[in-house]
Amino acid sequence: MITAALEGLGELLTTLSRAGTAVRLATGQKGHDIAEELAEDMRSRSPDDRGNLDASIRVETADDGNALVIAGDTPETARPTSAGTVYDEALLTEYGTTDTPAQPFFNPAVEARREEIGEAIARTAEETAGEF
Numbered sequence: 361m362i363t364a365a366l367e368g369l370g371e372l373l374t375t376l377s378r379a380g381t382a383v384r385l386a387t388g389q390k391g392h393d394i395a396e397e398l399a400e401d402m403r404s405r406s407p408d409d410r411g412n413l414d415a416s417i418r419v420e421t422a423d424d425g426n427a428l429v430i431a432g433d434t435p436e437t438a439r440p441t442s443a444g445t446v447y448d449e450a451l452l453t454e455y456g457t458t459d460t461p462a463q464p465f466f467n468p469a470v471e472a473r474r475e476e477i478g479e480a481i482a483r484t485a486e487e488t489a490g491e492f
Contacts, residue, residue: 390480391426391427392419392421392427394427394477394480394481395419395427395428395429396419397473398429398469398470398473398477399417399418399419399429401469401472401473402417402429402431402465402466402469403417405464405465405468405469406453406465407453407463407465408449408453412434412436412437412449413431413432413437413449413450413453413465415434415436416430416431416432416433416434416436416437416449416450417429417430417431418430431450431454431465431466432448432449432450432451433448433450437449437450439452450466453465454466454467
């Protein structure tokens with residue numbers, strides 16, 4: 361499984377405002393929207409021809425409210441070896457094996473959107489701070 365968390369926005373906006381609960385709800389949706397766009401970018405970069413990897417790329421909400429983008433960690437992406445060890449297709453694809461070259465899809469999507477994500481977080485912080 362590969363995971364990316366969009367963190368920090370809620371804490372920043374809570375600091376900027378006394379309405380912590382309203383801020384968390386507002387930032388949670390914005391973080392979720394950004395995470396969904398990132399997940400779609402990952403799916404478009406995935407070389408998966410069977411669809412298992414693409415289908416495993418999803419957005420979940422962590423206990424702390426942060427949006428998580430996850431690839432793999434599903435029964436469909438589990439790849440057992442003859443020795444009984446189970447590896448995840450997401451990791452095997454992203455980093456390669458001794459027999460298969462890496463076909464990165466996760467980290468390149470994060471890197472390609474790093475600036476955009478930072479700008480969206482800053483923009484949301486400014487907009488939300490002006491509301492209170």
